[in-house]
Amino acid sequence: QESMIVQNAHLINEGKMPILNTKNSDFYLExxxxxxxxxxxxxxxxxxxxxxxxxxxxxxxxxxxxxxxxxx
Known part of the structure; x- marks a missing residue:
């Protein structure tokens, strides 16, 4: 399974909202x-x-x- 950091980096670079609140995610937004x-x-x-x-x-x-x- 691909890192949520990688997936969200692509989304953010595309001007889209990152995927949040995913269980056991390696991505955290503050x-x-x-x-x-x-x-x-x-x-x-x-x-x-x-x-x-x-x-x-x-x-x-x-x-x-x-x-x-x-x-x-």
């Missing part, structure tokens, strides 16, 4: 009003929330944060 709020959310996600899913995950090697390059 929104925030400004960059400071987003930074705090990302730090919490990487340091606390995501490692709870798998204690063997290394936050540097196993978690990747992607952000948009263009507005739209």
């Amino acid at each position: 929104r925030a009003a400004d960059s400071e709020v987003m930074l705090e959310k990302i730090i919490g996600l990487v340091k606390t929330r995501l490692p709870k899913f798998n204690v063997e995950w290394d936050s540097v090697r196993d978690i990747q944060v992607l952000s948009p390059m263009r507005k739209g």
Whole structure:
């Protein structure tokens, strides 16, 4: 089964909404009003929330944060 990250990257690049709330997905979308709020959310996600899913995950090697390059 193809990664939801790959599928959603294609959808986003095509200007379409990503597929959300898929069980056991490797894709997670987070929104925030400004960059400071987003930074705090990302730090919490990487340091606390995501490692709870798998204690063997290394936050540097196993978690990747992607952000948009263009507005739209």
